[in-house]
Amino acid sequence: MDLCNKVAIVTGAASGLGAATCRLLAEAGAKVVGVDIDVTKLKCLEQEVGKAAITRVANVADEDAVRAVIEAAVDTFGALHIAVNCAGVVDAAKTVSKGQPFPRATWDKVIGINLTGTFNVIRLAALAMMKNAPEGESGERGVIINTASGAAWQGQVGQAAYSASKAGVMGLTLPVARDLAEHGIRVVSIAPGMFDTAMAAALPEKVLGSIVERMILYPNRMGRPAEFAGLVRHIVENSYMNATTISLDGGARISTR
Numbered sequence: 230m231d232l233c234n235k236v237a238i239v240t241g242a243a244s245g246l247g248a249a250t251c252r253l254l255a256e257a258g259a260k261v262v263g264v265d266i267d268v269t270k271l272k273c274l275e276q277e278v279g280k281a282a283i284t285r286v287a288n289v290a291d292e293d294a295v296r297a298v299i300e301a302a303v304d305t306f307g308a309l310h311i312a313v314n315c316a317g318v319v320d321a322a323k324t325v326s327k328g329q330p331f332p333r334a335t336w337d338k339v340i341g342i343n344l345t346g347t348f349n350v351i352r353l354a355a356l357a358m359m360k361n362a363p364e365g366e367s368g369e370r371g372v373i374i375n376t377a378s379g380a381a382w383q384g385q386v387g388q389a390a391y392s393a394s395k396a397g398v399m400g401l402t403l404p405v406a407r408d409l410a411e412h413g414i415r416v417v418s419i420a421p422g423m424f425d426t427a428m429a430a431a432l433p434e435k436v437l438g439s440i441v442e443r444m445i446l447y448p449n450r451m452g453r454p455a456e457f458a459g460l461v462r463h464i465v466e467n468s469y470m471n472a473t474t475i476s477l478d479g480g481a482r483i484s485t486r
């Protein structure tokens with residue numbers, strides 16, 4: 230799909246991978262609707278990107294709020310062609326710690342945002358994309374890109390909820406792509422390794438240093454948000470990419486501890 234004058238919603242737009250994606254899609258000629266719960270950072274993004282972007286404060290897990298975002302995209306820019314799910318949280322706890330079981334509220338929050346929130350956006354965005362006229366040789370109407378994680382299959386201590394949520398994102402990729410193929414909508418997920426964002430910065434410096442030093446194969450550094458955004462752009466533009474999860478991780482393999 231050619232990005233020029235296409236309309237994209239990007240969740241988690243206020244920070245890290247989502248913000249880099251908004252910048253690159255706008256640079257490539259798309260109109261962008263940035264969605265997040267962080268009002269202040271969203272305002273900065275809107276100022277930076279200018280007329281090519283609007284932003285909306287919405288929780289991705291909230292049905293009415295996401296419907297309103299999609300309506301705003303269509304009202305402002307005329308259609309919706311691309312949805313990029315980057316909103317996510319990484320709250321961690323051990324299954325049992327100091328005599329206490331994993332807090333149910335933490336489980337519900339992580340699954341609610343990372344998995345249910347992703348699917349909430351997918352289903353409502355797909356409904357809007359189906360209204361587009363088919364484009365090009367393959368009659369494309371839309372592209373949906375989700376963010377999984379290497380933790381989907383290599384979760385660390387404390388990551389039961391996070392890993393389950395990201396394995397869920399990977400798991401839904403194929404069936405949703407199968408559901409939407411007849412409508413000309415592709416679905417691809419990206420599984421990032423360790424990227425240099427606020428989420429990674431929340432880790433203790435020692436832990437971060439040890440991950441980069443011992444677990445990332447080559448190049449021996451964290452991923453850059455612009456590299457994630459570059460893959461999003463490629464997925465949109467490459468019409469033969471569908472129904473798969475792509476690792477973007479410098480060959481990282483997470484060790485047991």
Ligand SMILES: NC(=O)c1ccc[n+]([C@@H]2O[C@H](COP(=O)([O-])OP(=O)(O)OC[C@H]3O[C@@H](n4cnc5c(N)ncnc54)[C@H](O)[C@@H]3O)[C@@H](O)[C@H]2O)c1
Binds near residue numbers: 317428
């Ligand atoms: N940074 C990494 O190393 C890494 C690795 C693998 C996967 N990921 C995934 O990439 C995605 C982006 O992460 P990031 O590193 O840019 O993190 P980040 O913390 O910089 O950005 C995440 C954004 O999501 C927003 N958000 C959180 N809950 C939300 C909700 N309910 N509704 C709307 N927005 C919400 C936050 O406000 C924040 O702006 C996440 O899904 C994360 O799990 C990140």
